[in-house]
Amino acid sequence: MIENRPFGRLVAHFILIVGIVLVAFPIYYTFIASTYPTQAILSPPLPLLPGDQFLQNYSDALFGGARSVGSVSMGRILLNTTVVALAIAVGKITISLLSAYAIVFFRFPLRMVFFWMIFVTLMLPVEVRIVPTYQVIVDLGLIDTYAGLTVPLMASATATFLFRQFFLTVPDELVEAARIDGAGPLRFLRDILLPLSKTNIAALFVITFIYGWTQYLWPLLITNDNSMNTIIIALRKMISFTDADTQWNLVMATTILAILPPVVVVVAMQRWFVKGLIESEK
Template sequence: MVENRPWLDFLTHLILIVGVLIVAFPVYVAFIASTHEPSAFVRGVMPLLPGDNMGATYSQMLGSGLEVAGTPPVWLMLGNSFWMAMIIAVGKIAISITSAFAIVYFRFPFRMLAFWMIFVTLMLPVEVRIIPTFAVVANLGMLNSYAGLTLPLIASATATFLFRQFFMTVPEELMEAARVDGAGPMKFFKDILIPVSITNIAALFVIMFIYGWVQYLWPLLITTQEQFYTIVMGIKRLMANTDREPAWNLVMATVMLAMVPPVLVVLLLQRLFIKGLVETEK
């Protein structure tokens, strides 16, 4: 029996609203700062209503960037970040789902040893192996390239583990039925496993896309040419201007523009993302 307690409903909704306000307020402040003159952000009293400088600020960042800070136009950095995040997300999913398929459905020597070797790499993030990885990429001539930005980050032990756990829940009768119908391993993988894994793929795509989008240390090391700058690098260069006070309106405008692609990805895949997380937990 479910008890009707209006005060409890009110309390839970109040907590949710307060939580949303706490999370959203810094974003609102960033937007307000992007619509005012740079001096308005350092006066001590931050305005809470939009200013009249919004059009000029966003036009400058999308058009010419900020030459004083050495940043290219925002649209170029957004494009670099988008392709980097997209290649990392698609590559991680492709490698992880095929490796999980091999581990679950093929019987070969040292199968579990291979899985645990993949899983142990979770203890070795990019920051730990940054120097040897950079040396390998430099020796292969992949500096200042999309291959250098993405290939070292393209494998994922987490996604392999999640796909393995999901494949182990697929009934064996499904595989036997496919085998009776004459379907080979790759046809079973393409026509059965991938369609039933769509929600998991969508959930992992959102996570991996954002992971690639917010990368800072690796792009900072691997790129020296402005044409390969990512949006996170651009924000840092805008803030690190030592010749004068940072143009906070331009910085915040860049921050707001940098939020748009990840937010759109989450909104477009929201239903599949939530469903995939729930099914993964099962």
């Protein structure tokens, strides 16, 4: 039985409200700044209510190529980032799902050795293997391409481990029943494992999409053409060393545009995301 403690609930709600304000206020302040001209932003204090430049600033940020990054519109840069994030998310999930499936349900020599080889790569993030990976991409001629931006980031030891742990909980009776019914490996994967894994896939999709959306170091190295920049790189290029040369209204508007897609993905998939983290449906 849960005791009714009004004072405890009041304290808990107060802490939650303070936490929400601390997290949300910088985002709100950024949105407010995106509705004012640069002169107002550089002349504090900035009002806490939206200004009258909302449509103008966001229109310039999205379509004003000459005022954005190297004559490339922010619409194109957002498209690049969306393609990269989706490709990384789908690629990570597909490769990890198939590798975990092979490790758990197939019997072949050195099966666990290969698994531990995959697992050890957790100690080798992109930053550690950046030079050889970059050299491979250069040799393959993939600079300034979507393949160069995404393929090196698709492998994921973490996702492979999570899928493997989930597949190990699938009852042997289910596997035997599928075999008796004449289900081959591909049919077993498609008709049984994928439906069972949908919450895990959703949770990993949210995590890997945000991972791909916020990439900075790898896109910075692999792109020379401004038309292939991602949103994080574009934001950095929009900021000059001196405040007077930076169009802060466009920077703030672009920051809000950069935040929106990950927020939409999290909000749209939050139910599946939570279920994928805390439940195991079988």
